[in-house]
Amino acid sequence: MFKNIIVLFISLFFTISAAFSQGQMPLEIGGRQLNFGFIGSNTNLPIYVGMDFAVHQDITIGGEVRPQFWNKGSFIGLLANGDYHFNTLMDIPSNFDFYLGLEFGFGLWLSGNSGERSGFIGGLHLGGRYYWSDKWGVNIELGGGTHYDGKLGLSMKM
Numbered sequence: 001m002f003k004n005i006i007v008l009f010i011s012l013f014f015t016i017s018a019a020f021s022q023g024q025m026p027l028e029i030g031g032r033q034l035n036f037g038f039i040g041s042n043t044n045l046p047i048y049v050g051m052d053f054a055v056h057q058d059i060t061i062g063g064e065v066r067p068q069f070w071n072k073g074s075f076i077g078l079l080a081n082g083d084y085h086f087n088t089l090m091d092i093p094s095n096f097d098f099y100l101g102l103e104f105g106f107g108l109w110l111s112g113n114s115g116e117r118s119g120f121i122g123g124l125h126l127g128g129r130y131y132w133s134d135k136w137g138v139n140i141e142l143g144g145g146t147h148y149d150g151k152l153g154l155s156m157k158m
Contacts, residue, residue, distance in 0.1 A: 039066065048151060082102050099127050127142070
């Protein structure tokens, strides 16, 4: 069911995007945005908060914190990420954002690890955003690597 919703979202995203021809980056170089929300992972439902910085017309870099608490114990992930935004290449309007990125960092068990180990976290992600105003947008992202997850959250341009 979740996969069908994701496929539908991505299909609608491309269909709506193709109807416009104003390809430009949602963030100007030097701009930043705060991202936060929920992660549906293969183990639990943690939260995330992160910040992206536009360093090029099509590239952002940033960081993210993922605290997780459940019956196995508590865990925190600290990650860096880099994203390539396809707005210019695909001529997507600035109220939409479609990107592919790499994330890497470290996961640390804080308590009750039940045999789990702290260590490297890394992978690729594919995401999209829709900004309903000059400042706010909704974000969806799918990722995989040393873990797999799906994110649903909000983005706020700063």
